[in-house]
Amino acid sequence: MVKLRDLKEGGIVRILHDGIEKEGYVVSTGNTEVCVNNGTQEFWYPLEEIIPVPLTENELVNTLGFEKEEAVQSVKYKKGPFRVLIHEPGNFSNVEVWYREDRRHFNHQLYVHELQSHHLDMTKMPLGKTAVH
Numbered sequence: 001m002v003k004l005r006d007l008k009e010g011g012i013v014r015i016l017h018d019g020i021e022k023e024g025y026v027v028s029t030g031n032t033e034v035c036v037n038n039g040t041q042e043f044w045y046p047l048e049e050i051i052p053v054p055l056t057e058n059e060l061v062n063t064l065g066f067e068k069e070e071a072v073q074s075v076k077y078k079k080g081p082f083r084v085l086i087h088e089p090g091n092f093s094n095v096e097v098w099y100r101e102d103r104r105h106f107n108h109q110l111y112v113h114e115l116q117s118h119h120l121d122m123t124k125m126p127l128g129k130t131a132v133h
Contacts, residue, residue, distance in 0.1 A: 002050045002113075007034055010126050011113035012063065014051040017043070021051065025128070026113070052111035055092050059112050060084060065130030082123060084115070099123050 002013065011026040015036050024038035033044045053059060057075075060066040066077035066084065077084040085096040095106045097115070099122040119127035 001047060002052050004029055004032070004034070004047060006117065007050070007113060008117050008120065010128050011116050012053055012059075012129065013113055014053055015045050016049040016051065017045075023053070052113060055095070055110040055112055055115055057090075063112070063129055064115075064127060079127075082119060082127075097122075 007013070007026050007029055009026055009028060012023065013026060013034075013036065014021050014023050015038055017038060022038045024036040027035040027037050027042050029035070030044065033046055034050055035042055035044050036050070057068070057077075060077045061068055064079065066079045069076045069078060070089070073088070075086045075089045077086075082099045083097065085098075086092060087094045087096070093107065093109050095110050097104050097106075097118055099119075102122050104118060104122075116127045119125070
């Protein structure tokens, strides 16, 4: 289950709405609920109905707009000077992120909203969905 303190404005999550999973983004947080824009409306959801979105290549490239660069035994995703390094292609449970001299390593599955929080903390700029042209 997602922790309330881990959710920030703009964080991409899935919500369970009337038994259907829908993607949305966090608008704000309250004491026990999260206001999520689900593409149709903004609505307050209890934490039990918030589902984290696992970080995958599809999310990095298609949702967040990163460029993929393959190496011999790793894959690097770039967005400006911000980097995400996957040490074993397809395995997102060993991830390194860096921005300038700030480097962070994670030995567990990262979720999109967590990467967005780290990006904001490191760059002071929000990381959101890339507009489709």
